Amino acid sequence: MAEAFWFGPGSFGVPLLLLGALVLRQTRRGDRVPGWLGSGVVAWAVLLGLLGGFDGGTLILLLIGALFLAGAWFGKNPHAAVVES
Template sequence: MAITDTRPEPVTSRAWWRSLTAWGGILAMCGGVFHTVVSTLMRQDVWARIADEGFFYVIPLLPSADRLAMAEAFWFSVGSFGVPLLLLGSLVTRLTRRGEHVPGWLGGGVIAWSVLIGLLSGFDGGTLILLLIGTLLAAGAWTTRREPSHR
């Protein structure tokens, strides 16, 4: 019995850009970087205070009134969804470039997450971009499944 190679063929540098999944991954990476950088820059004075205090054990889980600004700065920037969104986008982009399938449930999960955020806090620009990312991932998985080479 011969062992066959089941690894997917890497996609050429031009072809992977045509994938909806790739665009969802790229948008997720850009959104993650943008959110993390901008939210950190918006709280520069607080981050300077955190750095002055030594950076370790500065953010308590239940902050007192004098620590509330530091906790808010943390949870709005690096403790928020920006870093995981960057990592998710990087993984999706890598898988897409290698020609591997990204499951549709991933896009469905991002859609559900963005709808929940929108219902709880309003559908602002960030929530709509998150909804677009989920839609691109789900649509990309659906179109990939329908291609004859992936059956």
């Protein structure tokens, strides 16, 4: 039953797999994941938690969003000028 929920055509599994593919593509190219993506995932997790309770899946989704935000804030900027001394 749980597998049908996560991997059915109308589930959250397919968009999350696409989101993961986008993040992998961005990081392999040396780009940062945009901060708005992390903010959106955090907002989605908080909304799910408020509506249905903060279970394990919601907490993991919240952690993923927080990691996206941390990467956007503290990650290397590939477009910054390299200063040699």
